[in-house]
Amino acid sequence: MKSTVLEKRETIRLKVTDFDVDATLDCGQCFRWNKTGDRWHGVAFSRPLTVWQQGCELFIEGASEEEARKIWLPYFGLDADYAEIKRFLSGDEVLGAAMMFAPGLRIMRQEPWETLCSFIISQNNNIKRIRGIVARLCEAFGTPIGDGEYGFPTAATLAPLDIDDLAPLRCGFRAKYILDAARQVACGSVDLDACTALPVDEARDLLMRIKGVGPKVADCALLFGCGRLECFPVDVWIKRVLAKYYPDGFPEKYKVYGGIAQQYLFHYARLNSV
């Protein structure tokens, strides 16, 4: 037991390619990571973690070797072969150009419930405020894990709450959506685990039974939280990109990795204000 504690304090060093921790954690797919100096700190799976990168070396502080391999590598999308995926996507001229703007951007695989809840909050909202609301949600209802940090509150924790209980979040009209999501997930009416394996159209329809969850939020939950790399969330930025660069529609061939393509395009569009 003692050795486990000691082991957790070690800093793990990994060789990574096609990975840029800045691009990945700061592209609007996650909302609980903060950068201080060159180090990113965040909480996921109710565990705190610090990561930083120097070139091809990724440093992970706060996890054992086994936890890093089993939990954090998939979380950061480091279990996928992006060299191969990017090679495939570069067959498209626009994607090839977009990928050069953020070569190390990866799609993360976050916790399904946290992802769903976060993107319910994201609707008609800006990233700065989304982060604030998520932080207040965790402080108010999450389980303390020490050092003033909190795990993301479970659906079961939020389900019995009332609208007024969410007032401190200042999330506006989204409060009722959060509660409906929490209740349906907690009672099993919506099974998020099933969403990783279900035919994607069924998974999307299932999520859209939640009030406040439309196609865009559902696709974000599936892409960023359920490992569904084929999901292609369409927001205002992507709409503009599609209109400008894909007037005949996004090519069928690349839809297997549509979500990854979408994220490169999203990043490109925002950077160049397309």
Added chain:
DNA sequence: AGCCAGGACAAGT
């Protein structure tokens, strides 16, 4: 000060 924000929903054509 006023517009807009990683939308969804309801009501109206």
Added chain:
DNA sequence: ACTTGTCATGGC
């Protein structure tokens, strides 16, 4: 099936 106003709040 498409279009429009509305929804809370706050960042810029």
